[in-house]
Structure formats: C-alpha cells, structure tokens
Amino acid sequence: GAVVSQHPSRVICKSGTSVKIECRSLDFQATTMFWYRQFPKKSLMLMATSNEGSKATYEQGVEKDKFLINHASLTLSTLTVTSAHPEDSSFYICSVRTGAEETQYFGPGTRLLVL
Amino acid sequence: SQQGEEDPQALSIQEGENATMNCSYKTSINNLQWYRQNSGRGLVHLILIRSNEREKHSGRLRVTLDTSKKSSSLLITASRAADTASYFCATDGSNDYKLSFGAGTTVTVRA
Numbered sequence: 001g002a003v004v005s006q007h008p009s010r011v012i013c014k015s016g017t018s019v020k021i022e023c024r025s026l027d028f029q030a031t032t033m034f035w036y037r038q039f040p041k042k043s044l045m046l047m048a049t050s051n052e053g054s055k056a057t058y059e060q061g062v063e064k065d066k067f068l069i070n071h072a073s074l075t076l077s078t079l080t081v082t083s084a085h086p087e088d089s090s091f092y093i094c095s096v097r098t099g100a101e102e103t104q105y106f107g108p109g110t111r112l113l114v115l
Numbered sequence: 116s117q118q119g120e121e122d123p124q125a126l127s128i129q130e131g132e133n134a135t136m137n138c139s140y141k142t143s144i145n146n147l148q149w150y151r152q153n154s155g156r157g158l159v160h161l162i163l164i165r166s167n168e169r170e171k172h173s174g175r176l177r178v179t180l181d182t183s184k185k186s187s188s189l190l191i192t193a194s195r196a197a198d199t200a201s202y203f204c205a206t207d208g209s210n211d212y213k214l215s216f217g218a219g220t221t222v223t224v225r226a
Contacts, residue, residue, distance in 0.1 A: 001160065004157075006157075032212065034213070034214075041221075042218070042219075043203060043216045043217060043218045043219055044158075044203070044216045045216075046213060046214070046215075049211065049213065091155075093157055093158070095158075097212055102145070102146055102148075102163060102207060102212065103148065103160050103163055104148075104160070104212075104214060105160065106150075106157040106158040106159070106160075107157050108156055108157040109155070109156060109157045111155070
C-alpha cells in the first residue's frame with residue numbers, strides 16, 4: 001500500500017493564529033487527497049477533497065475560508081486552519097487514493113490543540 | 116456525510132476468542148471497506164468487499180456483505196492483544212470515491 005506522512009504530528013497554538021498541516025504521499029503520485037476531521041472517540045468526518053492543480057471541493061458545512069486547502073503537487077496537499085479557535089481543536093487526518101485502487105491510504109494524523 | 120452505524124459501540128473479549136462487529140448503511144454502495152485505528156493514530160485498511168461480493172477472507176479476518184439488508188459484518192478470529200483498536204466500516208457509494216465512515220467499534224482484547 002501507499003505510504004502517507006503528515007507533518008506536524010502534534011501542534012499547540014494560541015487562539016487567532018493560523019496552522020498549516022502537510023500531507024505527503026511518499027511513494028506515488030496522488031491525484032486525489034482527502035482531508036478528514038475526527039473528534040475524540042468519534043468517527044471521521046470528510047472535510048474536503050483535494051485535487052492536484054484545481055480548487056478543493058468542500059463538504060457541506062465546512063467553511064472553505066476557514067480551512068484552506070492547497071494541492072500544489074502530486075505528492076503534497078496542505079490544510080491551513082486560519083484564525084484557529086479552541087473549537088477547531090481536533091485530530092486531522094489526510095488520505096490519498098491511487099488511481100488504480102478504490103482503497104484510501106491514511107496518514108498518521110495531526111492533533112491540533114488551540115488554547 | 117456519515118451513513119454507517121456500527122454495532123456494538125464497544126466490545127471486550129478474552130485473547131483467543133472471536134470478535135464480531137456489524138455495520139449498517141443507508142444508501143446503495145459500490146464497495147464497503149473496513150479500517151482499523153489504533154489510539155491516536157491513522158487508519159489502516161483491512162479489507163474491501165464489492166457490492167457484488169458476499170464474503171471475503173483475509174488472514175484472521177472474515178467480512179460478509181448483505182446488500183439486501185444493507186449490512187456488513189467483520190469477524191476477527193482467534194483474537195490477540197494486538198487486535199485492540201477501533202474498527203470502522205466505510206462505504207463508497209459515489210463516483211468520486213468519497214468514503215462515509217461508521218461510528219466505529221472499540222475492541223479490547225484482554226490477555
């Protein structure tokens with residue numbers, strides 16, 4: 001399966017600051033990456049679909065100006081949480097999909113804590 | 116949006132016993148996938164079953180799919196302490212490969 005990394009693994013920031021999370025596909029080119037959010041002991045909620053070279057597609061209820069997604073290359077997608085607030089504290093996970101498979105491969109996740 | 120519901124929410128078993136968890140969904144699907152998540156980690160893909168398949172095996176895992184009842188089950192045989200994790204089903208029902216995840220079953224295997 002594909003190898004996916006995320007950076008940072010954990011970040012603590014002050015309210016009002018912006019935080020950038022990187023998702024990298026290490027061993028293949030990913031045309032599509034997905035960003036999820038997970039609350040403690042809850043399931044994953046899809047936030048947006050990131051396509052290389054085009055604008056991300058956001059799920060209903062997700063503020064695109066709050067969660068900026070950039071998929072600048074076939075191996076890198078970034079999620080920027082702008083003007084973070086305590087309610088943005090969560091576990092953010094990315095996944096990638098290879099062209100040939102229906103399976104998604106997930107990164108290890110980034111835990112964000114906004115104070 | 117989420118469409119899967121999993122049952123039970125939590126399961127505690129003795130090492131060596133079998134663990135069974137169920138997943139129900141609401142709309143038609145292309146495939147259903149099961150993932151495992153260790154605490155604070157990402158998800159690991161376990162098995163994918165297509166809508167035209169009824170049963171699939173992978174090692175100690177057995178997955179069934181009943182599209183008439185819109186349900187699936189995951190059986191882990193001869194459980195080990197390392198199987199302790201949360202297990203999620205995810206359905207793929209669209210042409211854009213989006214996954215909808217169930218609420219998950221937390222499995223604890225006691226040594």
